[in-house]
Amino acid sequence: MTETPEAFLARLDASAKRSETPCGEGTMAWREWGPTNAEPLVLLHGGSGSWRHWARNIEGLAQHRRLIVPDLPGLGESHMPPPVETPAPVGAIIRAGIAKILGEETRYDLAGFSFGALLAGHVASQAGEELRSVTLVGAGALGLNRPRTDLMKIRDKQGEARIAAHKHNLRTLMVADDATIDDLALVIQEYNTVHSRFRSRGFASSTSLKDAIGSAQAPVALIYGERDAIAWPEMEKRFVALREVQPEAWTGVIPGAGHWVSYEAPESFNVMLLQMLKRRIGV
Numbered sequence: 001m002t003e004t005p006e007a008f009l010a011r012l013d014a015s016a017k018r019s020e021t022p023c024g025e026g027t028m029a030w031r032e033w034g035p036t037n038a039e040p041l042v043l044l045h046g047g048s049g050s051w052r053h054w055a056r057n058i059e060g061l062a063q064h065r066r067l068i069v070p071d072l073p074g075l076g077e078s079h080m081p082p083p084v085e086t087p088a089p090v091g092a093i094i095r096a097g098i099a100k101i102l103g104e105e106t107r108y109d110l111a112g113f114s115f116g117a118l119l120a121g122h123v124a125s126q127a128g129e130e131l132r133s134v135t136l137v138g139a140g141a142l143g144l145n146r147p148r149t150d151l152m153k154i155r156d157k158q159g160e161a162r163i164a165a166h167k168h169n170l171r172t173l174m175v176a177d178d179a180t181i182d183d184l185a186l187v188i189q190e191y192n193t194v195h196s197r198f199r200s201r202g203f204a205s206s207t208s209l210k211d212a213i214g215s216a217q218a219p220v221a222l223i224y225g226e227r228d229a230i231a232w233p234e235m236e237k238r239f240v241a242l243r244e245v246q247p248e249a250w251t252g253v254i255p256g257a258g259h260w261v262s263y264e265a266p267e268s269f270n271v272m273l274l275q276m277l278k279r280r281i282g283v
Contacts, residue, residue, distance in 0.1 A: 005184040012058060016069075021097035026079025028097050029071045034062035040108035041065040041277075042098055044116030046138070046260070047200035050076030052188040053113060056266035064274055068101060068108070070094065072116065074198025087203055088212070091122030098123075104130065109277055110218075111135040113262060114230075115200040121209040124216035134213070135221040135273060138228055138259045141209035142241040146230045149173045154193050166190060176227035176258035185263065214245030221250040221276050225257030225264060250276060 003011075016031035031051055041061065045053035051069045061067055073081040073090055081090050102108060109132050112120030117139035124134040140146055149172050152165040166189045170181045213220060222242050224231050231238050239251045252272050257265040 005187040008184065009052060009055060009187065012055060019101060021100045023073050023079050023093055023097070024081045028073060028079070028093065029077035030097065030101060031069050032101075033058050033067045033069070034065055036066060038064065038066040040068055040102055040106065042068045042070075042108055042110045044070065044094070044110070044112035044120050045072060045075075046113045047115030048075065048196040049113075049115075049192045050188075050195060052076075052191060053116075053260070054262060055184065055188060057262050057270055060266065060270045061274070065109075068098070070097065072119065072198070074196075076192070076195050080197055087118050087208055088122050088126075091119050091126060091212075094119060095123045095126055099130070102130075106130065107132045109133045109135070111137060111273060112139075113137040114140065114259065115203070118200075118203055118209045118212075121213040121216070124218055124220070125212040125214075127216075127218065129217075131216075131218045133219045133221070133277060134216060135223060135276065136209070136213070136242075137223045138225065138230065138261060139209055139222060139238070140230050141203055141206050142238055143207035143210050144234070144237055144241055147232075149229055162190075166193075170260075173229050174258060174260040175264050176225065176229075176256060177264065180258075180264045210241055210245055213242070216246065219248070219250070220246045221252070223252045223254065223261065223269075223272060223276075225259060225261035226253050226255050227257065228259045228261070230259055250279070252276065 016033055019030045020027035043054050050071050071078040081093055107130050110120050117136040118141050120134050151169045154165050157165050166186055167181050224235055242249050254261050254265050254268050262269045
């Protein structure tokens with residue numbers, strides 16, 4: 001019998017080591033997969049998301065790395081952060097959580113998707129030698145206009161209307177190929193929507209990532225799906241903007257994929273990320 005999306009996610013969840021670190025008046029939830037003696041790789045999911053954004057990557061990447069994957073503050077199972085006007089304080093909460101889990105002397109690689117890329121940039125700007133590299137995936141907040149994406153409200157809909165709205169939003173923002181909008185994508189989207197409290201869209205059109213990543217000491221990379229709705233058709237401008245503050249930045253494009261590139265092209269994404277890490281830091 002084919003595994004249902006719910007069973008697949010439950011199995012992934014059950015195979016993780018779960019821990020918590022301080023966040024606002026509560027805690028931030030973290031999950032770990034892979035060998036504890038492998039090199040650590042921290043993955044930050046996107047806005048209105050949860051660790052489930054990485055569901056199709058975890059098993060493949062965990063064969064090579066110790067994966068550390070949080071629910072970001074105010075999303076998934078994590079409590080809200082204190083009120084913030086910029087992403088920097090949220091980045092500080094994440095960095096402190098990583099240090100608590102790994103120990104302050106353990107070096108790690110960091111990758112963030114969309115809003116997670118913005119937060120990864122702020123973690124990188126605050127980090128010292130403990131951060132070995134930072135990879136930005138589907139990043140905004142580079143000081144460039146982004147194409148408008150008209151998303152539908154979900155919370156007032158039920159049944160088939162709710163499913164149709166999820167499909168519209170996935171098609172409009174997240175994926176390039178409608179065939180990617182499968183049952184698993186819809187289950188993840190529904191969970192993420194229900195558990196989303198922190199509103200991050202206001203940060204997307206700022207220069208916050210560009211300003212932060214310019215002070216990162218670790219090597220920087222930027223990956224997009226070729227048809228990413230927030231970057232296409234002017235993706236090269238994003239690479240130029242990054243290289244204005246990080247001239248040595250490595251860049252990559254995954255053909256045919258959209259914004260949620262790690263889900264739409266998981267094998268290609270995993271290969272590119274692992275090869276990029278090996279190329280830049282030799283592991």
